[in-house]
Amino acid sequence: MVSPTLARPRATRRPWRAVAAQFALLPMALTVLGVYIGTVLWSVRISFSSSRIFPKDDFIGFSQYQRLFDTERWVVSLHNVVIFGVLFIAACLVLGFLLAVFLDQRVRGEGVMRTVFLYPYAMSFVATGLVWQWMLNPELGIQSTARSLGFPGFDFAWIVSQDKVIYTVVIAAVWQASGLVMAVLLAGLRGIDESLWHAARVDGVPRWRYYLSIVLPQLGPAFGTAFVLLAVGVVKVYDVVVAMTQGGPGNASEVPAKFIMDNLFTRANVGLASAASTVMLLTVLALLVPWWYARSVQARREQRA
Template identity: 75%
Template sequence: MDVGRSRLRQHWSVYAALLPMAATVLFAYIGTVLWSVRISLSNSRTFPSDSFVGLAQYERLFTSERWMVSVHNVLIFGVLFILACLAIGFLLAVFIDQKVAGESVLRTVFLYPYAMSFVATGLVWQWILNPELGLQTTVRGWGFENFSFDWIVSQDKVIYTIVIAAVWQASGLVMALMLAGLRGIDEEMWKAARIDGIPRWRVYASIVLPQLGPSFATALVLLSVGVVKVYDAVIAMTQGGPGIASEVPAKFIMDYLFGRANIGLASAASTVMLLTVLAVITPWLYARSRANRNAREA
């Protein structure tokens, strides 16, 4: 009887310890999300309002040229950023996996940019890409007078400068994930491939890449979430300019929330971003839970 009571007390003590976190999730996260959705359905301006207007804010949002430019920019940024990070991160991981000299130093060097804030990264790349101070001026000083690299002040190309800065920062994270996956591959597989005379590229294409599926999936989710919330690099590098050429959804929301005092429209935009994140994460969570369930049944 005493043993049963002791187990019951331990059981309830565990739940009691989880109560603060549960309350935080319930009120601070779920509560604020529901509040934002409610505000997005109202005509709120500077202060919250109970005037229900249905989907009027969403209609206004998707007829806004600025919002559509920001969506277009984040799509370009997202595709290039994710593909470049996955490719460069994988290649860096393959390089380090060759047991090169100074492996620990190289891992640190490649991963270090990810430890920097996006503000610092953006400022560094702003200086590098500034036509009057950075790469263009330096190369012209070497005697190449016709060299031009003014993307950061070009409306058509400025979004690609943000891609460059973001890829430089995030590729190290992908490298770490891929390297962990590569180190988990059985060494006997490599020995068998060498004995059979299978080209190394064929081993990577046919055997290694399929086994790195979980690593690619994790990297894809992390990078996709980073795409949706990209803000710091844009602010540090371009402030959304020239004009609105490098505008992104997160900056649109912050501007309308604090600068233009239109919390209804800002809440509608943030709700759209939330749905985008859920659309990315939900299939990954489902696939992961299904894989875990199949592994337990096996």
């Protein structure tokens, strides 16, 4: 039996451990508050000023935002990012789900296949863009190879077409990100009770109907997580565009992130770049806040249950 005098030091050590842990997290908390939140607020403040090369401390209202949406290049970038986002998210979700279902069949060599499918996501978007730039180059890539194999009429010069270049960016991005969706959905599939499949098989339910009617409804949280990750990637897409097309031909593949970087560093227009970045910040918050709220509501329901 332990005496009370020996138990007191252990009891008094616990608060000190909690304080020490919080003190250890203090530098990171100050970094988040000072660097991230502070710079975000500073950018929002600059977007309401007439800043050009250097920041100014004046206030001109929403003039920068009006100028922003009157700029044709910005409007084109928004149009491109909408096309890119819809096709990219839809293709990644469909392809990622099909890959996850394929691996869920307990195929031989699953570990190797999972690594192969997920490997493109480990590459940088710059490397992905350069590889696909070479592959889609009409003089070096797929078109040249097909013509050398005896198909002289084969035409796949999308990367130099103003109407089709944005679709080449979608192809490269889907190739890289679909493996991430596969990993997220495969984790969700492995969390579903296998007895459901056994019961469905006893009732004579086809496998495709099982995945469509039973599995898909239970993968809602996994699809939600994958959707948010992909949507945030759409908002900040930059590297693959610069590596593949530099926003060209002309402004045909311009995206908001490239517009911001060009105005910030090349055109020396800090105020306009800050206004554009604030618009994109609001877009990200519009995606994250509902997702966070839905997750918190679901967590509360699970705790009550």
